[in-house]
């Protein structure tokens with residue numbers, strides 16, 4: 624009997640010592656907004672360095688001062704990054720420092736504190752998003768409702784090459800994305816234990832948006 628391929632998102636956890644060290648400082652409740660922001664940006668850069676490992680390249684000839692060298696340059700789809708507002712904004716600089724040509728779209732979503740359901744308030748994507756390799760950025764994947772809704776919006780605009788990059792994920796969020804978007808691979812720096820009764824990740828780092836922008 625022939626087996627059927629069932630597609631399932633790949634989940635990659637980055638256990639690199641530098642990432643884990645920086646994340647431990649971000650988790651600390653005594654870490655202030657300035658350091659929190661810097662670390663989030665640094666970790667986003669380190670993560671995306673790995674996430675982009677499989678980008679296509681082509682051979683080009685480059686004239687060095689000595690001779691012609693066979694080199695490799697990026698050749699495949701261009702990159703687009705889509706931070707989920709607000710907290711995803713904290714990951715943008717780290718990624719654009721690494722890939723300056725990446726275009727940036729924004730999706731504004733907040734999680735209703737009562738229902739924990741995502742509420743959309745803004746969406747502006749690059750005009751050629753459907754031709755780009757897209758990275759959706761958000762530090763926190765809790766219930767997965769926000770990321771799933773963001774990916775829905777992006778797919779409705781014809782985009783097909785989408786990956787999700789989170790700092791910390793709860794198992795519930797991973798399961799939600801795998802169910803709703805089995806074609807979207809998930810990259811995280813840590814897979815935490817569970818959600819508490821308020822939908823916060825345990826142990827987590829608290830409210831990423833508030834810690835990033837100092838709003839609480």
Ligand code: PRP
Nearest residue numbers: 708709710733734765766767768769832
């Ligand atoms: C946080 C976080 C995610 C969402 C995760 O944003 O940045 O977007 O919650 O939760 P979920 O997986 O259960 O949807 P929040 O709604 O607090 O908005 P903010 O970034 O504006 O603070």
Ligand code: URA
Nearest residue numbers: 765823824829830831
């Ligand atoms: N949003 C956050 O910012 N933190 C959590 O732990 C869950 C959702």
